[in-house]
Amino acid sequence: MSLYDDAVLVLKGYEGQEQLRQAYLDHLAAHPDGMWKACGDGHITASALVIDPARERVLLTLHKKMRMWLQMGGHCEPADATLADAALREATEESGIAGLILLPSGPVRLDRHHTPCAWHLDVQYAAVAPDGAVEAISDESLDLRWFAYGEVADAADESVVRLLEAARARL
Secondary structure: OOHHHHHHHHHHHOOOOHHHHHHHHHHHHHOOOOOOOOOOOOEEEEEEEEEOOOOOEEEEEEEOOOOOEEOEEEEOOOOOOOHHHHHHHHHHHHHOOOOOEEOOOOOOEEEEEEOOOOEEEEEEEEEEOOOOOOOOOOOOEEEEEEEEHHHHHHHEOHHHHHHHHHHHHHO
């Protein structure tokens, strides 16, 4: 199964955000290259909110290009077999934490936002860090910081707050 086919299956099975979910599916139907950064009309991306083992804090990255505190995430790559794989790869690369485990039952949210390269149709997951995890700043980040749940709204935008709320509902 291709990454494109996996994305369609994941989105068809996703419950909630019906209008946005359908917009993602319509985008993929109209753009066979809609999984890739090269698709200038927008593309599917994958991200993951990293949660500490005690489930009290989240790790956010101060994104180098966007200059905002965000969850880990980014573009799909040809080596990604599934959207979940892409989200986990991005979270691992950007957090420096090995052994992250995605929450079960697939994505927790969808979020469409405009970036300098194009519209991102982000499929958002949540992942729990293992005990003793130590983060490491990647070259895509200016900083990494753990935020208590109550601190996220003061540091990040509404999309991250909504992702945190959705992730907490799954915990």
